[in-house]
Amino acid sequence: MAQTVLAVIAVYLNIFVGFCFSQIYILDDAGGLGRVFDGIGGLSGGGATSRLLVNYEEPYRSHILDYLFKPNFGASLHMLKVEIGGDAQTTDGTEPSHMHYDNDENYFRGYEWWLMKEAKKRNPNITLIGLPWAFPGWVGHGKNWPYDFPDITAAYVVKWILGAKQYHDLEIQYIGIWNERSYDSKYIKLLRYTLDKNGLDRVRIIASDYLWEPIAPSLLLDPELSRAVDVIGAHYPGTTTVTEALKTNKKLWSSEDYSTFNDEVGGGCWARILNQNYVNGHMTATISWNLVASYYEELPFGRDGLMTAKEPWSGSYVVESPIWITAHTTQFAQPGWTYLDTVGHLAKGGSFVALTDGRGNLTVVIETMTHDHSVCIRPPLPPFNVTSQKAIFQLKGSFASIKELQVWRSQFNFKTKQPSFFEKLTPLKLLDGSFTLNLAEDEVYTLTTITTGRKGSHPDPPPSACFPKVYKDDFHVRTPPFSEAPNFADQTGVFEYYINLTDPGPHIFTLRQVVTQRPVTWTSDADQTISVIGDYQWQNLTVTCDVYMESAKTGGVFIAARVDKGGQSVRTAKGVFFWVFADGTYKVTNDLDIKDILDSGLEGSRFGFLRRGWTIALLKASGTEPVLKHSQKHP
């Protein structure tokens, strides 16, 4: 009855007091609750997006990890999703597989294991998720397709989960199918069966990390498939879902979202979707691609992470607005909390959600992001209007007796360009369970009974600096022993430390390209393997490298300068490339595709190259012209 009266008053106010518009919103659990909240997460990989993070020196590396994972500090993420490296290019680089070959197993390659452990160290409750983008070539038996031998693919994925536990004490809780590619029902069922057979029935399957369809309708039609799948994960859903997905009664996740340049508009995108993925689409988890922008900014989708840490050589990093926008939810609601059914849109634009732990705690998150200040990279955002408004919230049910709420506010202040993020305001005293907010445009509020919120901070990092003008590496393995040399970002193939104890000379420690078969790719990897390092704008550059051609019959080696592209565009990379092939010929090209040829000849040996043995390759690129210097055969 009281509710009806309030509604009538609200209508009355709307009509007759238009100039000071106000609306009443009821927050109530009496009529039941909404869906269970599963968390907010970040995605490392897809691909190689955390590549440079591992090379930061302490304490900066730990500081960055604190801003991402430490509870009650920064983003305080609930979930970490990682790529299961497949030796292939997956957007900003390649990540190594735990099985380069069918008789090979190694659970210490790359940095995702390390990252998961660092996350877990800070938040033992963090939810861990794995997903393949690509697979080593042997999984597909040479075909660019992982489902012809579904038992092999399932065994390969399950080994990764078992290895995580055995070697790193990491419990992977969710596993996906094949990122943004076709799924195969037979494979999903077999994956479920293989997990169960290996004692991994606790590991839940997400399908299909692409669109709502066709997976949602398939689940409705195929009960066995439905038993195998626990979560429908959609990518970039634009905050909406489809009827079939709702009908499945499965958890609905935005299992990859955001992917937006992390300036203030990026923060606005993140604020809007974190709320509206639930309000419009009933999604109970949202995962940001990517976790942290730790890759060269010239690679595709530069700075599309929750924060930026792409300068291990300087120690500089930037805690961007999405970190604090995340904190508005993550610090005040945990996985296992439940959304109230009384969530929705604000009358003059924006949205509100409310969550409870079922023990009397309440967290309300409100956003009033305007259209132009909350555009995400995709999908297109239909027009809408947001204006300042007065909002009256009335707590009912088990929240009616709450007397005080903590208040946290972010104001983007696009006009003054002086934003303030995650600011703790004076707690609100409630009168009869009611509070009023004067909401401006582009704001985010959290109102909560939780008192542990904190805007964590570390001393400022060192200033930003360019990649060092002089850089050397002798490939002595560092500690902790990562498989990759600092700052090298593999773009096709995988380069790993290789210790050749039988080498009598100076080449005991080397970096070796180890992929010998084209993987089941996710994008168009180049036909040549390549790893990039440094700043592509350099002029007057000298590159020197001791190189060794392992095969006397096929292939070859190149060094290059001013390589302008990587990631999924790596095939079309331009620069200055100097190639020597196993047949003894050489070429100088402007491209990685070996089409734009500047010079070529029969005798690579003219530059000191022999078909076998170590050679020093030297490339000088001065201005825009390459100048080749004679290389020397190593003594």
Ligand SMILES: *[C@@H]1O[C@H](CO)[C@@H](O)[C@H](O)[C@H]1NC(C)=O
């Ligand atoms: C982990 O979850 C348990 C149970 O929900 C909780 O008691 C504990 O405080 C959590 N730990 C952290 C570090 O959040």
Ligand SMILES: *[C@@H]1O[C@H](CO)[C@@H](O)[C@H](O)[C@H]1NC(C)=O
């Ligand atoms: C809220 O959460 C805190 C800490 O988790 C707990 O101690 C308290 O009992 C909960 N309930 C209320 C009504 O604050």
Ligand SMILES: *[C@@H]1O[C@H](CO)[C@@H](O)[C@H](O)[C@H]1NC(C)=O
């Ligand atoms: C937004 O407001 C403008 C100006 O009042 C109006 O012309 C437009 O139709 C509105 N757009 C929407 C989507 O409501």
Ligand SMILES: *[C@@H]1O[C@H](CO)[C@@H](O)[C@H](O)[C@H]1NC(C)=O
């Ligand atoms: C290791 O060193 C030995 C001795 O120089 C050499 O014969 C062999 O080819 C090297 N192996 C690799 C993989 O470089």
Ligand SMILES: *[C@@H]1O[C@H](CO)[C@@H](O)[C@H](O)[C@H]1NC(C)=O
């Ligand atoms: C590169 O060298 C040329 C000629 O020696 C010089 O004119 C130019 O300024 C140099 N560029 C840089 C960036 O040092």
